[in-house]
Amino acid sequence: MILLNALLCSTLKAQINETKLLKRTDTLRSAELTSFKTNQLAEVLQASINNGIISSTNSNLNVKTTIYGIRKILDSSVQVDTNYRNQTFNRNFEVGLGLNITSSNSSISGFSTSLKYAIINNRDLSIYTSKKLKSKISDLDMRIYSLVKMDTLAEVIEKAHREGKLNNQDYTVITDALRNFTNSQSDGSVSPQKATATLKSALLPFISSEKFYIDTAFFSYALVQRVIFDSLSNAIVQQIKKGSLLTLSFNSNYQNKSWDSLTYKLEYIKGLGWQKDSSKPWDIYVGAFYSMKQDTISKQALKREVITGKLGLNKVLATKSDGSSFLEVLGAAEYDYISKGLYPSEKTSTLVADFTFTIRLAKSIFLPFELKYDPKNGNLFGFLSVKWDFLRTSDKNNK
Numbered sequence: 001m002i003l004l005n006a007l008l009c010s011t012l013k014a015q016i017n018e019t020k021l022l023k024r025t026d027t028l029r030s031a032e033l034t035s036f037k038t039n040q041l042a043e044v045l046q047a048s049i050n051n052g053i054i055s056s057t058n059s060n061l062n063v064k065t066t067i068y069g070i071r072k073i074l075d076s077s078v079q080v081d082t083n084y085r086n087q088t089f090n091r092n093f094e095v096g097l098g099l100n101i102t103s104s105n106s107s108i109s110g111f112s113t114s115l116k117y118a119i120i121n122n123r124d125l126s127i128y129t130s131k132k133l134k135s136k137i138s139d140l141d142m143r144i145y146s147l148v149k150m151d152t153l154a155e156v157i158e159k160a161h162r163e164g165k166l167n168n169q170d171y172t173v174i175t176d177a178l179r180n181f182t183n184s185q186s187d188g189s190v191s192p193q194k195a196t197a198t199l200k201s202a203l204l205p206f207i208s209s210e211k212f213y214i215d216t217a218f219f220s221y222a223l224v225q226r227v228i229f230d231s232l233s234n235a236i237v238q239q240i241k242k243g244s245l246l247t248l249s250f251n252s253n254y255q256n257k258s259w260d261s262l263t264y265k266l267e268y269i270k271g272l273g274w275q276k277d278s279s280k281p282w283d284i285y286v287g288a289f290y291s292m293k294q295d296t297i298s299k300q301a302l303k304r305e306v307i308t309g310k311l312g313l314n315k316v317l318a319t320k321s322d323g324s325s326f327l328e329v330l331g332a333a334e335y336d337y338i339s340k341g342l343y344p345s346e347k348t349s350t351l352v353a354d355f356t357f358t359i360r361l362a363k364s365i366f367l368p369f370e371l372k373y374d375p376k377n378g379n380l381f382g383f384l385s386v387k388w389d390f391l392r393t394s395d396k397n398n399k
Helices: 004-013 018-031 035-040 067-074 081-085 088-092 130-143 147-162 168-186 192-207 217-241
Strands: 045-052 059-066 093-102 107-121 244-255 258-271 282-295 300-319 325-340 349-362 365-374 379-390
Touching (some): 035 258, 035 349, 059 067, 067 088, 258 300
Antiparallel strands (some): 093 107, 244 258
16 A cells, blocks of 8 residues: 555655755756856856857867866766765866867867866855755745645545545545656646646545545645745745856967967956846956967067956846746956067057857857957957857756
């Protein structure tokens, strides 16, 4: 005999635990991740092909991953919630490797490397510590006071089955309906309203039965529980979306048998968290770079030094039906100051307008197009990329 009492309790209680809440929230968060955020720090693995379509015909092939991403590929158990939270350093430390390809003859002309660490990472699910989650879940438990009624309903069903008022076929119909309801609400594949209506339809013959009666209040309790659970997950996702991320990185580029550039970057992003635009969020971007570059006239490596400041806003302009971004744009002003290695007739400083338009072609595929314009000199630079992002998200069957 199926332990119906345990099954009914799980119908309401299954979602009220930290693991399921984390997985549900993680799935929502991954669906709403923007290309802008993953540009700042890779989740698991990121690959991109970049091509200068206006000022250059050369291409770059780049791969970035975190130490956590490497470990996840080798050992999937690190994504389990308890292990995931213990991977703080590994999740925040990114490494990258790239190849420079000459388009004319498709030969490899150099390579690039990068190291990045997130000094502050409030865009990570793990910032919601066990203590914070348990506090929220405890409050949720108190609001679902109907569990006592559920236990009573389970006893009524079991008793009716034992006394022969409920035959084996009807008993199986009820338990199957409850199991399907529990499964659909655990993975979030069906809306609370639709799942509750389906359950009510399956149990309708027993609601008005003279021999056996199911309390209709059960359906209200089940629906309220799921709505509250979804509301809690969505609230956590919104908090993460407006969190801050501060990264420090080092990039090197070796080209044609000499160092082409070495760059240190300090970058900061912060969600503005405007409620009316929560589905199409705004993010502020601030960056400071120090670069040592090759002198292209004397062909001497690292003889030019450039200090760059960048300030911009990223905005999701359009979303898909599942809430994921479809089109986003980053508009920024970039100021460059050449502190060493100034060319003849070159200006010490320039102010450049920088726009990046990104279209999401598929769940993990983005198409960024960047335009830089120097209004004083009339120079225009364009870069087209294809980017694959492999995100950290729970499998649908394991939410």
